[in-house]
Amino acid sequence: MSVANREYGRIKASIVVFISAVAMLEIKLPIHETFQSTVQGEGYWTGSLVDFIRLSGCPVGCPWCDTGYADGGAKLPRRERPIHELLAELKSPRVVITGGEPFIQKHLPELVQALLAEGKKVSIETSGSFWQEVSPAAWITLSPKEHINPRYPVQKQFWSRTNEVKIVIETGTEIDFYQEYLSAQSSLPVYLQPEWNNSAKTIPLVLQLLQQKPHYRLSLQTHKYIGIQ
Ligand code: SF4
16 A cells, blocks of 8 residues: 555545544434533542533332332423533533433433543443443442342343442342352442431441441441532
């Protein structure tokens, strides 16, 4: 191949990359809400300055869902917004993509890619009920809900892909339910989070569970204690 042909090929490839990047920014996702310059209240990144992108929709139906999806959330806000608009409002070094259930959105991988290209760190919070490949650079928080609704089992790939596990403790039987997977991934950080609505019961319960599992950690929803979103 001549030098001129090689140069032509290189320019053509750059143009294709540029057009794909522009097209990616036009992709729309259903947004419940976004908010910026807050702190992550839960799990490994507690206390970090973050922005939130809350994607719309979740079919799992946890009775104590604190984002409004206990009954499917048909009346909750849902606005289709392009990725470039979401990027334009970012303020913090880390962006938390949450829901609802982010993994039901087919364009989640592109959203993650666009945020990383913008130089942001990315965290995704999921029940693990729906699997998609996303960039390995994204931090994943698996908060399994299979014990609440067995119709939405955790997709097995998540147990080896997740960076942390966060289990909402309501009855104390949750750890046993996932024990097989937790034992197989023994180096994973595991957070036990008292269910907020019944905290008089669930905080002592978590403290008790920590005595049995001293390598697990307490996760409090600190944003609720300090009254921020
Ligand atoms: Fe709510 Fe999460 Fe349960 Fe969905 S999986 S209903 S978003 S708590």
